[in-house]
Amino acid sequence: MRENLKAIKELVGPQVSILPVIKSEAYGHGLIPIAKVLAAEGVYGFGLSDLEEVQRIREAGLALPVILLSGFEPSWLPEIVRLRVIPAVIDLYQLRLLAEFSKRQGKKVALHLKIDTGMNRLGIHPSELDQALSLLEDNPQLELSGVMSHLAAGEHPRAVITRQQKALFEEALKEIKRRGFRPRFIHLANSAACILDAKARYNLVRPGLALYGVYPGPEARKKIKLKPVMTYKARVLSVKEVAKGEGVGYGPLYRSQGPMKLALVPVGYDDGYLRALSNRGFASLKGERVPVVGAVSMRCTAFDVSALKDVSPGDEIVLLGGEGGEVPVEELAARAGLISYELLCLLGRKVSKIYLRSS
Ligand SMILES: *Cc1c(COP(=O)(O)O)cnc(C)c1O
Numbered sequence: 001m002r003e004n005l006k007a008i009k010e011l012v013g014p015q016v017s018i019l020p021v022i023k024s025e026a027y028g029h030g031l032i033p034i035a036k037v038l039a040a041e042g043v044y045g046f047g048l049s050d051l052e053e054v055q056r057i058r059e060a061g062l063a064l065p066v067i068l069l070s071g072f073e074p075s076w077l078p079e080i081v082r083l084r085v086i087p088a089v090i091d092l093y094q095l096r097l098l099a100e101f102s103k104r105q106g107k108k109v110a111l112h113l114k115i116d117t118g119m120n121r122l123g124i125h126p127s128e129l130d131q132a133l134s135l136l137e138d139n140p141q142l143e144l145s146g147v148m149s150h151l152a153a154g155e156h157p158r159a160v161i162t163r164q165q166k167a168l169f170e171e172a173l174k175e176i177k178r179r180g181f182r183p184r185f186i187h188l189a190n191s192a193a194c195i196l197d198a199k200a201r202y203n204l205v206r207p208g209l210a211l212y213g214v215y216p217g218p219e220a221r222k223k224i225k226l227k228p229v230m231t232y233k234a235r236v237l238s239v240k241e242v243a244k245g246e247g248v249g250y251g252p253l254y255r256s257q258g259p260m261k262l263a264l265v266p267v268g269y270d271d272g273y274l275r276a277l278s279n280r281g282f283a284s285l286k287g288e289r290v291p292v293v294g295a296v297s298m299r300c301t302a303f304d305v306s307a308l309k310d311v312s313p314g315d316e317i318v319l320l321g322g323e324g325g326e327v328p329v330e331e332l333a334a335r336a337g338l339i340s341y342e343l344l345c346l347l348g349r350k351v352s353k354i355y356l357r358s359s
Helices: 002-012 023-028 031-041 051-059 074-082 092-105 126-138 160-178 191-196 218-222 329-335 340-350
Strands: 046-048 066-068 085-089 109-114 142-148 185-189 232-235 238-242 260-265 282-285 288-293 301-304 316-320
Touching (some): 023 031, 023 340, 051 066, 051 074, 074 085, 085 142, 092 109, 142 160, 191 218, 260 288, 282 301, 316 340, 329 340
Parallel strands (some): 046 066, 066 085, 085 109, 109 142, 142 185
Antiparallel strands (some): 232 316, 238 260, 260 301, 282 316, 288 301
16 A cells, blocks of 8 residues: 555655545555554545544544545534544535534634535535635634545546536636635545546545555556555365256355366355355465355355365465455456445455555
């Protein structure tokens, strides 16, 4: 991950600050260890979504700025102020709540205004910008320290939707400046936009996926070299021979085409190894690709290891990643009709983790 961060820094240059997105347990990689490494490497702050994760960051002694990217629940307000969190305000309702709360407390609160430029989810619509800015003018205890938006298709910089979003963002920025505001940070780019589109970087970028070494689409491969951070391993529990024509697992979703050898691995959908990988997933055992056969169940998955001479209980099997990238997350996810984000989040959730430092 340190190398990925370095590659991103080199790409965007020293005038662009980095806000690593570490929401959802750092995409399954483990919130605190990841945050500590990033803080030591030098980043502006952290992008998060949950108050609970912010609290853990602060409890771990990390004092860097935290931006809550996806709005907040009203009940979070006291903690937002106490923990010096910078909320991205996602609608007029939240802006009013924040204004009232900060006024009552007599506290100055910094915020970023999230503009909805076309995703039609979180953000203040351009037609509401005037109201939002008036509210800010009337509440000098609120400090507009940033303006942001989020792209629906950052991996397609030339798509109509992206061009429209960028144009709307520019218009909003112009209006905000015209009204006399001078926000310190302007940001729009997720990993894809940060890698593919220099114009989307402004002075802060919000990479998530790329930090964890996953390419946000094939175009990105030509622009940056990333290394997968997560490797997910298990040990073979049992090895067994199956005759021709036998069903394997629930359903059975698979029937053997001839005599075959199976490795049973004690990993299943409870571990994030989704049932969607049934008959579609693959792993790496002794450097060979071995396919999932039959249904992935709660705590057991069968792999066809017929092509391997010796397989024994206790052998290590790489289910994702690997030192040589034997099981790329992009490929495994695509096989199951998932996106890389889902696999990382799910696989990383529950298992015990070991952190290795290369240098
Ligand atoms: C999660 C998130 C990101 C990170 O996106 P990646 O595609 O993982 O780089 C960036 N910005 C916002 C607002 C997010 O919610």
